[in-house]
Amino acid sequence: MNKEGQFQIGKVSLLTVAHFFHDIYTAFLAPLLPLLRDSMGISLTFAGFLSVVQRLPTLLNPLVGMLAERTKARYFVIFTPAITAIAMSLVPVAPNKITLILLVLMSGISSSFFHVPSPVMMRKVSGNRIGMGMSFYMVGGELARSAGPVAVLGAVELWGLRGVSYFIPTGILASVILYFRLRNISIAENVQSGRSLEYLKTFKSFFPLISSIALILFFRAAMKSALTFYLPVFLTGRGESTWFAGIALAILQGAGVVGTFFAGTISDKIGRRNTLLIASVGAPVLFFAFLYTDGWLQIAALIATGLFLFATGPVFLAIVNEYKTRHNNFVNSLFMTTTFLIGAVMVMVVGLMGDYLSLELTYKIVGALAFLSLPVVLKMKK
Known part of the structure; x- marks a missing residue:
């Protein structure tokens, strides 16, 4: 049955959950900064610099958008939760500042590759109720920003800084599920020229x-x-x-x-x-x-x-x-x-x-x- 114009609640919900599981990891940085100051002796200036590093890849978003139209961009959405999970879950155990910067930068790049094509995917499965679809999408991100600090600080309280790495399997599992459910959604099918x-x-x-x-x-x-x-x-x-x-x-x-x-x-x-x-x-x-x-x-x-x-x-x-x-x-x-x-x-x-x-x-x-x-x-x- 042709689903063009229909609000596909199953895929809409799945993309909402994908947004949640991606953004919950990027929300780890802010609550971890005071702990990193104690464990690594970083200054407030360096802490602010890390936030800038995480946002820096957004400058490349237009290039990511053009790349998404020439490739199977659904795979960006599918695999980035795992990449972001690995990068941010290893931040508390980074052996030095250079590694810390690289991990945060990796999470920022992964975030750009997720956030550029994922709303387009949501539009594809929202039919003629795009506003409702975008509400679902944004709810996933807002819930993640609320749950992320609680989750990461809870892990630190229970298992110490190394306990944050226990979140890695969850991000990988999210990508596996997304692969089987979203691999057939094309968001670049109408683009013939770049x-x-x-x-x-x-x-x-x-x-x-x-x-x-x-x-x-x-x-x-x-x-x-x-x-x-x-x-x-x-x-x-x-x-x-x-x-x-x-x-x-x-x-x-x-x-x-x-x-x-x-x-x-x-x-x-x-x-x-x-x-x-x-x-x-x-x-x-x-x-x-x-x-x-x-x-x-x-x-x-x-x-x-x-x-x-x-x-x-x-x-x-x-x-x-x-x-x-x-x-x-x-x-x-x-x-x-x-x-x-x-x-x-x-x-x-x-x-x-x-x-x-x-x-x-x-x-x-x-x-x-x-x-x-x-x-x-x-x-x-x-």
């Missing part, structure tokens, strides 16, 4: 859309970085306990999973731009509600902020993968590069602002900055 001129034309036609998306991401990224990366520091600076700060971050990430899950499906029904409008207004309004409340009201505002803050992810993925082009992998790689680079830059910018202006003032500035995404959304075509 001429540079064709890619240049695609880039020029796609540029107005990716520019709008980049502006929206830029205005919202500082607020997202402030909440997802610096929230524990912000709350403890206000006098809250470390326990409360940790719980607050877990609550935010949990709300983000829910917002991610429903946003794409909602955008299928009310339109992509309307969903972006709601998120562009709701997130900063609720963010300021979080800043000026305390106790249970503050927790409620944080939950609501998380629902709107993460909602744009699946909507952007749906917009990019609905773009009419023969080079879906290439345009998706441009989007992924834009997302990762803006996120990396804004994490550093918020940190610098926090050092020089205080986090309290920085939070107010980034909240106000997020409102500037609204006119950009209004100028986008429906």
Whole structure:
């Protein structure tokens, strides 16, 4: 039976699980950094450098996208969970800094080869419900970022730093299962030519859309970085306990999973731009509600902020993968590069602002900055 246009829940779920099992390993780095400082004596500057190294391969995403269209890119999605699992699970037992850098770099390269073609695969199996498919896809990644730190620190608590290597078989098993279930999904079947001129034309036609998306991401990224990366520091600076700060971050990430899950499906029904409008207004309004409340009201505002803050992810993925082009992998790689680079830059910018202006003032500035995404959304075509 022809499944074109159908929402293939089995393969959609499998790709969601694949995203989870890949990203849970990349989420090991941040919680391992304090332990690596003790075991290897690395500085905070070197710790930050490792984060940059892991993101550096995203600069090659357009090349990965072009390569994916000339090869059987489904194998990138199938085998990268195993590669990332091996690299990140060996990080705690790296014998020296050079090996540590190479392992982190390997995980970053593997991550690029996974994230460029996998949304295109999701589009292929989502039929005419692309928004819902992208919601499933993003939920896998968000759950991984929540579960990764818990899993790796739990392993260290039980077995020490060497215990992290026990996660390697799980990543290999995930790739084996993906091989038998995804090996027949082609995502490059319609591409007959890889001429540079064709890619240049695609880039020029796609540029107005990716520019709008980049502006929206830029205005919202500082607020997202402030909440997802610096929230524990912000709350403890206000006098809250470390326990409360940790719980607050877990609550935010949990709300983000829910917002991610429903946003794409909602955008299928009310339109992509309307969903972006709601998120562009709701997130900063609720963010300021979080800043000026305390106790249970503050927790409620944080939950609501998380629902709107993460909602744009699946909507952007749906917009990019609905773009009419023969080079879906290439345009998706441009989007992924834009997302990762803006996120990396804004994490550093918020940190610098926090050092020089205080986090309290920085939070107010980034909240106000997020409102500037609204006119950009209004100028986008429906």
